[in-house]
Amino acid sequence: MPECVSVSDFVQEVQEDWSSPTTSSFTSKMMSCRNTVYLLEEALDSDRLVLQKMKKAAKAKYTSGQDHVAHLEQYINSMEKLSVNCHSNGEPEVGSAFYRLADFSKELVSPMKNLVSRRHDTTEVKDKVCVCSKQVEKEKRELARQYGMVRTEVSGGEIAEELEKERRSFQLTMCEYLIKVNEIKTKRGVDLLQNLIKHYHSHNNFLQECVSTTHRLKQYMEEMNGVLTMVKQRQEEEKKQLCALRDQLRPDSVPKQVYNMHQLLGDKQYGTERAGFLYKKSDGLRKMWQKRKCSVHDCYLTIAHATPNKPPTRLNLLTCQVKPSVEDKKCFDLISHNRTYHFLAEDEAECVAWISVLSNSKQEALSVALDGGRRGGGGGGESSMEDLTRAITDDIRRMPGNNNCCDCGAPDPGWLSTNLGILTCIECSGIHREMGVHVSRIQSLSLDSLGTSDLLLARNIGNSGFNEILEANLLSPSLKPSQHSHMAERKDFILSKYQDVHFVRRSHSSVAALRLGLQEATKSCDIYSLIHLYAQRTELSQPLHTHIQEKGETALHLAVLLADRTSLHILDFLAQNCSNVDAQTSAGNTALHYSCLHNKTDCVKLLLRARANIHISNTDTQPHTHTHTRFDHHVHVEYEWRLRHDDIYDSDDDFEDKVAVVTDSFLIYLLCTTSRRVQALYDCQADHHDELSFSEGQVLVVLGQEDSDWWHGYIEDEPDQRGLFPSSFVQPLSD
Incomplete structure (x- = not known):
């Protein structure tokens, strides 16, 4: 490494040369001074490159900060506009909440603006250092050329005065150069660090202001939660009123979506089996036609998936109906118990063939079911029930x-x-x-x-x-x-x-509030609210605040009264997890009494499965013994399962057509029954003069059977009203 000279050594040598020029050895030190200048030049070049990178990074930080502030201001402006809109729409609480949040956001933006504005402090020193270093380099090269730091050859005839003059010029130039270098070091080091300290003080102030604003924002959010809860309750109440009004208006204006009334008989020449390709339409937003390989075999329609490793969808045609499209002769619909499939054939003849094969295969399935019911007491129904149970299990796994x-x-x-x-x-x-x-x-x-x-x-x-x-x-x-x-x-x-239910989030509500929550959860069929109440050790068998028929009704009584094909799981959860399934009302009626009084067959099955006591008598001294003789301890119930099957892998969205649910076991039981009195499950509007119109709940008398899908009969209260009606719209009544 070349020999260098420090500032203190340089000052000492110059002072000695100044006091005794004839005996001075400064000339021998000039090479060390030149080496020092070269090393300082390299160090300044390195510092300049680092400072340029710092300047670039500071500029990028400043620009991103400005963009962030601009985006926040746009966000605040949008919230203020939303606040004005809510006030205009009659939602003052919601509008005030948006306005307050906008104010808090402004308070958070203000320190951000102050922080971004400090960018000049962090870059000013860097600019000065770079300019100063460039100026020193320029002066150093010029003075070196003039006074011999970059030496040319010196003639031997120079006298001592000229040598002394040259030394003085060299010393002066070197001294000025070192002064400039000292200024650069000061600005690069101490001044830059002092400005960075100011910058981080701004950071500290920014964070303190944000913490203060956040603390006040937290308090406001806690207050706003209570207000929003009340607003949501009010909106839910409005929704309930509108839904009630809609249900009141719907029977006269909106026909219910049910199974197709016109199930055509297929042409026997096409047989009961077929394989080929059909286009299946998705029910989602895209409404895409997807080519699928389909086959009909053994009373099942199999629909292959686009992905080879996915199992195909299998539909039991026993519970399906075929509906030709009125608008397009190449299209037809297949309505199963939980969705509607839309198909497109290559041409009209192909469509007729598929419709005939599907109808013939269904007719064959019905014949097999009827023959099996007469010979073996419903063996076909057991097979269908096994298929349904297997389908439900597969759906649960997914x-x-x-x-x-x-x-x-x-x-x-x-x-x-x-x-x-x-x-x-x-x-x-x-x-x-x-x-x-x-x-x-x-x-x-x-x-x-x-x-x-x-x-x-x-x-x-x-x-x-x-x-x-x-x-x-x-x-x-x-x-x-x-x-x-x-x-x-x-x-x-x-x-x-x-x-121990250690991990449950407890509501810390009073016993009265929990009891009210139990009643509301049962009414609204909210299974997760029931689970939360159960996990908080709420007594599920306690009497409710209000009753529908008799004082002392529990959630189990209420679940029986409200039970239908969509809410049996609420009754099942209460029956299996309450401490007393035999709780009685003021009239001595248990939930099992209610099930018998209101002819809720599935409720009886679930309560008997939960070990309900059949020997308890009510105030009319009527025990459940007759119930036990009328209803076997079955483990199958009629429920609206809404199975997804394998269709979730078929890129189809959820279906929009809400169709009535008819399970395999119910259809077989309906066809095999010997009862001639039936009750309407749905409203039915006749499309032809020979068909019968009736309303849900009316009792009909069956006079004959046109085919497996259409029966002939009349309304019990109106014997003159006679005609054909679909068998899938009714259920048998026991004599």
Whole structure:
């Protein structure tokens, strides 16, 4: 490394040369001074490059800050406009909330603006240093050329005065150069750091202002939550009133969407089997026609998927109806028990062939079902019920969260808790069994013979929804056991989750408020609210605030009164998880009494399955013994399952046509019954002079059967009103 000279050494050498020029050795030090200048030049070049990068980064930071402020101002302006619109629309609370949030946002933008405005302080020193360093470099090169720092050859005839003059000029130039370098170091170091300290003071002030504003914003948000809750309740009440008005107006103005009344008979020459390609239309927003390979075999329609590794969709034609399109002769619809499929054939002849094959195959399925019912007492119905149970089970497995164990996350759980509606792995199911059936009732999805009633809660709850309640206060997912955890760890977690309910977010409401919540959850069929109340150890068998028929009615009585094909899961949850399924009203009626009095057959099945006492008498001294003789302990119920089957993989959106639900077992029972009095399930408007019009709930008398789909009869109260009506619109009445 070349020899250099420090500032203190340079000052000392110059002073010695100045005091005694004849004996000075400064000339020998001039090379060291030149080396020092070269090294300082390299250092200045390096610093200049670093400062240029700092300047570029500061400029980018300033620009992004300005853009951020501009976006926030646009956001605030939009909130203010929304506030004005809400005030104009008669929503003052909502408008005031938007206005206050806009004010808080302005308070947050203000310190941001102040912070961005400090950009000049952080770049001013960098600019001065760069300019100064360029100026020093220019002066250094010019003076070096003039006074010999870049030396040319010196003649030997120079006298001592000229040598002394040259030394003085060199010393002066070197001194001025070092002064400039000292200024650069000061501005690059101390001044720059002082400005950065000011900049970070601005950061500190910005954060303090934001913290202060955020604290006040938090207080306002807590106040606003209460106001918004009241506003939402008011809007919900308005919605209920509008829905009630809509239901009141609908029968006269809007026809209900039900099964097609005109089920055409197929041309027998086409047979009952066919294979080929059809275009299936998706029911979503895109309305795309998708080419699918279809086949009809053994009374089933199979629809292949576009993805080869996806299993095809299989539709039991026993519960389907074919409806030709009026607008396009190449199109037809196939209405199943839970959706409507739209098909397009290559031409009209192809369409007629497909419609005939589907109709013939359905007719064959009906004949098989009728023959099986006469010979074997309904063996076809059992097969259909098994198909339905299998379809429900497959649908449950595809629900959110059900691909993993509810407790440890193990894949493909195969065990069902019938009273909680969740799926677990085999290891966790053993711990559930140890807790007892009063906590969890475990069945195998593959090994046990399940009925549809066992699947009610699983179809309406699922692992994801259940864990959102039972694990709401779980501090970290890492506290949950994994599929590789030891049994002791699993057991501790499961006991804490189900028996001690440690992870439930509690509402801290009064007993009266919880009882009111129980009544509202039952009325609105809100299964998750019921689970939350159950997890908070609310007594599900307590008398409700208000009653519909008799004082002392419980949520179970209310669920029976409101039960239909869409709300049986509410009754099932209450029956399986309440402490007293035999709670009585002031008149001594239990929920089982209510089920008998109102002819709720499925409710009776669920209550008997929950071990309801059939020997309790009411004030009329009528026990349930007659109920037990009329209703067997069946495990199948008539319910609107709304199955998705395999269609969720077919890129089709949810269907829009709401069709009536007719399960396989009900249709077979309807066709095999010997009763001639039937009750209307839906409103029916005649399209031809020989057809019969009637309203939901009316009783009809069957006189004859045109075919499997159309019967002939009259209205019991109006014998003169006679005609044809669809068999799928009615249900039999027991004599």
